[in-house]
Amino acid sequence: MRSDDSPRSDDSPRPDDSPRPEHWHRTEDLDRFLDRAGDFLRSRPAAHTVMLSVTEAVRRRGPGAYGDEPPVYGLLQRDGAVRATYLQTPPYQLQVTALTTEEADSLAAHLAGLGRMVPGVGGEHETAAAFAAAWQTRTGATATILQRQRLYRLGTLTVPEPAPAGRARIATTSDRSQLAKWYEEFTEAIGEQGIDRDSWADARIAYGGATFWQTPDGTPVAMAGVTSQVAGQVRVAPVYTPAELRGRGYAGAVTAEVSRAARDAGADEVLLFTDLANPTSNALYQRIGYRPVSDFAVYDFEAGAVSEE
Structure with missing residues (x-):
């Protein structure tokens, strides 16, 4: 498995109004991940509740908190700012923050390129559906929805x-x-x-x-x-x-x-x-007294492993 934790360069010319390059960066170092993505996660504590609670559990209990294989973390940067994050605590599903369709596809490409085993995905409903579709297209895995969830906040x-x-x-x-x-x-x-x-x-x-x-x-x-x-x-x-x-x-x-x-x-x-x-x-x-915040979904992937490119 190769690391993808350092920026890549993109020297190809592009029009002034074209999107700036966005890169996913991967690490197994929780402190490094939180140093770079902590403010982003805290900016929407309700939407990011799963990542906040999982990273806190790993911080308290160590990398074996969820299993024998260490967790993996990732973030998407745009112009130096964090746009989105993911984490996976094997053997459980990938967790992702809100993504556009294009970002979901770029994440699927990133993880497929790393040869990552992705048994499923959880996140806000549209994001999870977009990643499931992208992963299915790129890997041939069969995506099946396991659960539709609703996040509530206490009033x-x-x-x-x-x-x-x-x-x-x-x-x-x-x-x-x-x-x-x-x-x-x-x-x-x-x-x-x-x-x-x-x-x-x-x-x-x-x-x-x-x-x-x-x-x-x-x-x-x-x-x-x-x-x-x-x-x-x-x-x-x-x-x-x-x-x-x-x-x-x-x-x-x-x-x-x-x-x-x-x-x-x-x-x-x-x-x-x-x-x-x-x-x-x-x-x-x-x-x-709980009131709806947003809908989430969890998908399962059959044959969710790919070979490293």
Whole structure:
């Protein structure tokens, strides 16, 4: 695999009104990436919530936070300014910020030229669709949409009433096995490949990033997680209630509690994603006070590997 982390020159003449050259630059050095792209990511904390939370997790836990293979980061520059970014934490999908159709095609060309394995893509709906089409054209991969999502931002918090019996409490070390078990059940329920469940539980416990709703006798019946705060934003994820305990108000109660706590801790924006195929969760979060921001999509690529040019 060759590095693409240094600028390329373009000495060919062009008309004065033609677009200036744009180059994608790749690195596995998180500090280098954030030095160059950090201001860009912080400029739109809601739209860039995934990249902000993933890079913060890697900063805290190291390059093995999401798997054995180190993450890869990239940015697109125009006249010295960052225009867009991408990241991939193998073996998971590529994540991209907003791109034009032309930029999506140039990213596909860049990654194909590096011989990168791209198992899928996630991003704002139009961007993800444009990259999926470009990747399919350039590599022959089959692109299939896995999930249509909606990003929500908390407005005025409305705590569901009446609240179910019990209370919220932050998960601690003694809850490690329960937290890990529910995380595994959650990822299986939504059809996603999660990271190691024990590592996930340890990471959330370390910063108080998981909360249970428990019944009066102390039995946990639902959980809600939050990402650590970065650039003034946190994202609620995941929210899970075992199937046999649903319909009793536990998810709404614990989501409202972690949303309130995030606000009290100083978060400017409290965000969450929903699956648009699940009308129940979309309606629940809107009743609590979440309002739509934009739509996202996740695509899967079959035979998404290409040979290095």
